[in-house]
Structures are given as C-alpha cells and as structure tokens.
Amino acid sequence: xxxxxxxxxxxxxxxxxxxxxxxxxxxxxxxxxxxxxxxxxxxxxxxxxxxxxxxxxxxxxxxxxxxxxxxxxxxxxxxxxxxxxxxxxxxxxxxxxxxxxxxxxxxxxxxxxxxxxxxxxxxxxxxxxxxxxxxxxxxxxxxxxxxxxxxxxxxxxxxxxxxxxxxxxxxxxxxxxxxxxx
Amino acid sequence: xxxxxxxxxxxxxxxxxxxxxxxxxxxxxxxxxxxxxxxxxxxxxxxxxxxxxxxxxxxxxxxxxxxxxxxxxxxxxxxxxxxxxxxxxxxxxxxxxxxxxxxxxxxxxxxxxxxxxxxxxxxxxxxxxxxxxxxxxx
Numbered sequence: 001x002x003x004x005x006x007x008x009x010x011x012x013x014x015x016x017x018x019x020x021x022x023x024x025x026x027x028x029x030x031x032x033x034x035x036x037x038x039x040x041x042x043x044x045x046x047x048x049x050x051x052x053x054x055x056x057x058x059x060x061x062x063x064x065x066x067x068x069x070x071x072x073x074x075x076x077x078x079x080x081x082x083x084x085x086x087x088x089x090x091x092x093x094x095x096x097x098x099x100x101x102x103x104x105x106x107x108x109x110x111x112x113x114x115x116x117x118x119x120x121x122x123x124x125x126x127x128x129x130x131x132x133x134x135x136x137x138x139x140x141x142x143x144x145x146x147x148x149x150x151x152x153x154x155x156x157x158x159x160x161x162x163x164x165x166x167x168x169x170x171x172x173x174x175x176x177x178x179x180x181x182x
Numbered sequence: 183x184x185x186x187x188x189x190x191x192x193x194x195x196x197x198x199x200x201x202x203x204x205x206x207x208x209x210x211x212x213x214x215x216x217x218x219x220x221x222x223x224x225x226x227x228x229x230x231x232x233x234x235x236x237x238x239x240x241x242x243x244x245x246x247x248x249x250x251x252x253x254x255x256x257x258x259x260x261x262x263x264x265x266x267x268x269x270x271x272x273x274x275x276x277x278x279x280x281x282x283x284x285x286x287x288x289x290x291x292x293x294x295x296x297x298x299x300x301x302x303x304x305x306x307x308x309x310x311x312x313x314x315x316x317x318x319x320x
Contacts, residue, residue, distance in 0.1 A: 017249060017253055020249055020252070020253070021245050021246070021249040024244070024245040024248050024249060025245045028240055028244055028245060028248070029237060029239070029240060032238065032240050033237050033238055036238050037235070042238070046240070049240075049244075049248075050248050050251065050252070053248050053252055054252045057252050057253070118231060119231075119234070119235060119236075122231045122232065122235060123235065126232070126235075137232065138232075140197060141229050141232045141233055142232065142233060142235075146199070147194075147197070147199045162193070162194050162199065165193050165194070165197070166190065166193040166194070169193050169225055169228055169229075172228050172232075173224055173225070173228055176228070176231075
C-alpha cells in the first residue's frame with residue numbers, strides 16, 4: 001500500500017521522538033478540528049487529541065499496514081470521541097452532567113462580528129445531526145476521506161456511509177431552510 | 183433515470199463515489215433536468231458551508247508539549263528506569279536491563295549494549311559491563 005506515513009510510524013515504533021513530533025505536527029490540527037466539531041467542546045477536544053497521540057505512540061510497534069495510517073489514527077480519534085459521548089450520556093442520565101443538557105454549549109462563543117450568521121447556523125445545524133451522520137459528514141467534507149476510509153473508521157459498510165452522508169446532507173438542508181424561514 | 187433515483191444518488195455523485203457508469207448516467211440526467219440541477223446546487227452549497235467553517239487553531243507549542251508529555255507518560259507507564267529509585271528500584275532496573283538484553287524482540291525500547299555502559303562505578307551493572315568490555319573502567 002502506498003502510504004507516506006508508514007515510514008514515519010516505523011520510525012516512531014523504533015523510538016524516534018522526532019518522527020513522533022512530525023506526526024503530531026502533521027495531524028494535530030485535523031484531529032483537533034474533527035474532535036472539536038464532533039464533540040463541540042474545545043477542552044475535551046484538546047485532551048482527546050493528546051490521548052490519540054499517546055495511543056498512537058503506544059500502539060505504533062503493533063501497527064499492521066492493512067489500512068492507511070491516517071485511517072488508523074482517525075479510527076482511534078473516533079472511538080475516543082464515541083466513548084466521550086457515551087460517558088456524557090451516562091453522566092446526563094445520572095444528572096451529574098454539569099454543563100447544560102444540550103451539546104454545544106461549551107463551544108467557544110465567538111467575538112462579536114467575528115462569525116457570520118450563516119456560519120453560526122451551520123454550526124448549530126451540524127450539532128443537531130445524529131452523531132454518526134455528523135462524523136461521516138465531517139470526515140468526508142472537511143477531511144476529504146474516501147467512503148472506504150470512513151467505513152473503516154466508523155466500523156460500518158461502504159453502503160452505510162453513502163446512506164449516512166445522503167441523510168446528513170438532506171437533514172442539514174432542511175434545518176437550514178427552516179432556520180431561514182423563521 | 184428518473185428524478186427520484188437521481189436525487190437519491192446526488193450525495194454520492196458530489197463525492198465522485200458512484201460506479202463510473204452510474205456517475206455518467208447521473209451526469210447525463212443532470213444535463214437535461216433543471217430541477218435536479220437545483221438539487222445538486224443545494225447540496226454543493228451545503229458542502230461549501232461546512233468546508234467554510236473556520237479551522238480552529240492550536241498553539242504552536244502543542245506538538246512539542248505533547249511529544250514531551252507522551253514520551254514521559256509512556257516511559258513512566260512502561261516501567262522504564264526513569265524515576266525509579268531505592269534499592270529495589272535499582273535492582274528492578276538492572277534485572278529489566280538484563281532481560282531486555284537477552285530478549286531479541288523488536289521493541290522500540292530495546293537498547294543496544296553500548297547504551298548499558300553508563301552504570302555507576304562499582305554497581306553490578308558496571309562490573310558486568312566491564313566483564314563484557316563495554317565500560318572504560320575509570
């Protein structure tokens with residue numbers, strides 16, 4: 001498989017800290033933004049980004065190049081994010097969730113005039129999508145991953161990815177139209 | 183193809199993930215159908231808005247900090263000699279070093295013989311290294 005990151009991962013497995021730093025630099029922004037848009041919480045996104053890299057470092061010697069390195073890294077990130085959502089759900093069930101009951105409240109408030117109204121609407125609409133649809137859409141549209149890669153990350157079939165993306169886009173369109181009609 | 187069937191596939195069409203023949207059929211339909219072209223434009227506008235959401239920046243020092251933290255955490259969790267003190271700690275370090283030498287694994291933490299030449303003078307490790315001719319003896 002032609003994957004430029006394989007060599008980097010091999011170097012990390014051999015204990016090369018500089019290679020690890022290079023991998024962090026290469027993926028930190030993409031991972032952080034994916035986790036931030038998915039979880040809608042900056043602090044958690046930062047913590048999980050670090051956690052992803054810790055897991056990458058630990059598991060690098062055991063990596064088998066059946067999938068691309070980036071697919072593997074995003075799978076780790078997605079699994080951590082899903083666990084975080086489950087944890088939130090459990091806490092909410094027990095009434096311990098200290099933030100508001102709706103997701104998204106911890107997203108940073110932008111400075112006045114910094115963000116356009118449409119951008120705000122889109123952020124909110126994204127937050128209203130079911131989790132798997134949101135993940136599929138972010139991975140496709142913002143990270144430009146193929147359906148095959150997204151299927152591997154989400155642990156579903158390629159056909160399911162197609163369906164998730166179709167429904168995500170339809171739903172976003174309806175949500176934005178409804179917003180516009182108000 | 184009928185409009186309904188085309189519109190169900192527009193999402194995959196935008197992503198260029200349809201089978202080549204299906205991709206061509208959808209394109210041909212779009213050439214002659216204003217309504218489906220409008221649907222397509224709507225989808226593309228949605229994608230453009232999602233893409234236009236700003237990238238949230240991370241501090242420049244993140245990579246450095248995470249490298250230091252992760253490597254430190256890993257070494258600590260992995261039981262490396264770092265931070266292990268006291269007589270039992272030193273003994274554990276020595277035993278681990280010996281086992282590591284004997285183990286021909288591809289572990290990233292496997293060190294070469296040369297790296298074991300820095301045992302403190304008069305320690306068992308130092309004596310062992312001198313016997314192997316790795317320590318200078320000064």
